[in-house]
Amino acid sequence: MAILGNIIKGFINLKDTLSSETNHIEAQEKVLKNLLEKAKNTQFGKKYHFDAILLSDDIQESFADLVPYFDYNSINKKWWNKLHQGEENVTWPENPSYFALSSGTTGKSSKRIPVTDDMIEAIRQSGIKQVSALSHFDLPADFFEKEIMMLGSSTDLKERNNHLEGEISGISASNIPFWFKGYYKPGEDIAKIDDWDERIEHIAKNAKNWDIGALSGIPAWIELMLQKVIEHHNLENIHEIWPNLQVYTSGGVAFGSYEKSFNALMGKPVTVIDTYLASEGYIATQVRPETDAMQLNTNHGIYFEFVPFHPDYIKEDGSLKKRAPSLSLQNVKPNQDYILIISTVSGAWRYLIGDTIRFTDVEKAEIKITGRTKFFLNTVGSQLSVNKMDDAMKHLEKKFKTTIPEYTICAKRLEDREFYHCWYLGSELQDINNEEVANELDLFLKEANKNYKVARSKALKGVKVSVISPDIFYNWSGKNKKKGGQVKMARVMKEKKFREWEEYAKNNNF
Known part of the structure; x- marks a missing residue:
């Protein structure tokens, strides 16, 4: 009998029973007021008259009127850069204890995003919410005695100018509570290994010593880790070595495009729980098994705004035009795409995080990630978003009985000076006919x-497809950024970067 598991499960169930239902609109109003109160005497707060906003009849409207949108480049150039020069009280009253390094999907150079102690606490509170929500998933008591494999970036953070730097997954893992360390795998020593391939090698060698009940990490890198463990121990599937694996907490990207390839590594079904932890904060987590949508963390240090996803509001570089309208939570509608804007306890203000989302349930504040603003392909009016591309990959997987965990696309002119959509698809089944695909x-x-259909009848001449090994995508990420952690493959590329990609793919497609 799982005595400890029953105690933990009982505590989680009791906590969930005693917790009152969150009024997300009221929670957001309170969060914004608290953010403005705490930051009103910062350099940023004085510049944008936070004290006056707090006295207005409609704080949310006044905030949107007086504070402009920022993306990383603009807020870093005007404000966060001062933190690196030793200035204090810039966009948040406390100096950040950490900076989250994020190259994301956009390039080699790392962004440095401040992570304050207030943000660490907000992430912790959102993590408690995630654990509490496990009571809804009907997991057996013995699950709560099993170990959890958290595969992120290295926890060996680098000290720089009185703060520590690393990717957000490494920062989060380095702040796990003492009572959790007995459950946490691969353990502190292996987690500190900076080289991803070496870390995975250690995980594979030690896998037989662990009783893993849950996995957590970005799908692409989780899959590669599982493949390495399976290969190292000559297994048919991962459940042969981790028979009690029951839960996978996905994050970083929408899980849908990885579902088929992930399930192929399993010996039996596992419960998949989606989460949305970005370098800028813990955005949302799935709290119900009836849906794979995630609930916004509306009362833990982040205020959300939503800009209707429309080409007229987006600049070519993916940033927002000044006149783009924003909506607060009480004004959004379901089944429409929005550009996500956040203000946080780390001193991000009206910050374009770069993701687009769609509400599935407004009252419950539940969303799905639908893409990236920079991955919205609108050359010659095709208006393709990542969720439509993901849907297309699922269709091809079913049609051709394969898996396509990775892909990228570019709209480019070919020799006839006409525009084509040029796709590279990552699939182990490479003997299929590219033209047929x-x-x-x-x-x-x-x-x-x-819109795509109209574009194809006019300026978009055709579609080209090249099917290559998924390993080429992963190795490209390792070459250009770093394997593992928060790194994701760019779904849409500009022509200059695409030329580099094509050359790399051509030379490495053995």
Whole structure:
């Protein structure tokens, strides 16, 4: 009998029973007021008259009127850069204890995003919410005695100018509470190994010593880790070595495009729980098994705004135009795409995080990630978003009985000076006919997206497809950024970067 597991499960169930239902609109109003109160005497707060906003009849409206949008480049250049020069009280009253390094999907150079002690606490509170929500998933008591494999970036943070730097997954793992360390794998020593391949090698060698009940990490890197463990121990599937694996907490990207390839590594079904932890904060987590949508963490240090996702509001570089309207939570509608804007206890203000989302349930504040603003492909009016691209990959997987965990696309002119959509698809099944795949992809997108269909009848001449090994995508990420952690493959590339990608793919497609 799982005595400890029953105690933990009982505590979680009791905590969930005693917790009152959150009024998300009221929670957001309170969060914004608290943010403004705490930051009103900062350099940023004085510049944008936070004290006056707090006295207004409609704080949310006044905040949107007086404070402009920022993306990373603009807020870093005007404000966060001062932190690196030793200035204090810049956009938040406390100096950050950490900076989260994030190259994301956009390039080699790392962004440095402040992470304050207030943000660490906000992430902790959101983590408690996630654990409490496990009571809804009908997990057996013995699950709560098993170990948890958290695969993120290295926890060996680098000291720099009185703060520590690393990716947000490494920062979070380095702040796990003492009571959790007995459950946490791969353990502190292995987690500190900076080289991803070496760390995975150690995980594979030690896998037989652990009783893993849950996995947590970005799907692409979790899959590669599982493949390495399976290969090292000559297994058919991961459940042969971790028979009690029951839960996978996904994060970083939408899980949908990885579902088929992930399940292929399993010996039996596992419960998948989506989460949304970004370098800028813990945005949302799935709290119900009836849906794979995630609930915004509306009362833990982040105020959300939503800009309707429309080409007229987005600049070519993916940033927002000044006149783009924003909505607060009480004004959004379900089943419409929005650009996510956040203000946080780390001193990010009206910050374009770069993701687009869609509400599935407004009252419950539940969302799905639908793409990236920079990955919205609108060359010659095609208006393709990442969720439509993901849907197309699922269709191709079913049609051709394969898995396509990775892909990238570029709209480029070919020798005839006409525009084509050029796709690279990562699949182990490489003997399929590229032209046949291109035709099927084209037909699906014409049916799924009327703007794409119109573009194909006019300026978009055709579709080209190259099917290559998924390993090329992962090795490209390792070459250009760093394997593991928060790194994700760019779904849409500009022509200059795409030329580099094509050359790399050509030279490494053995």
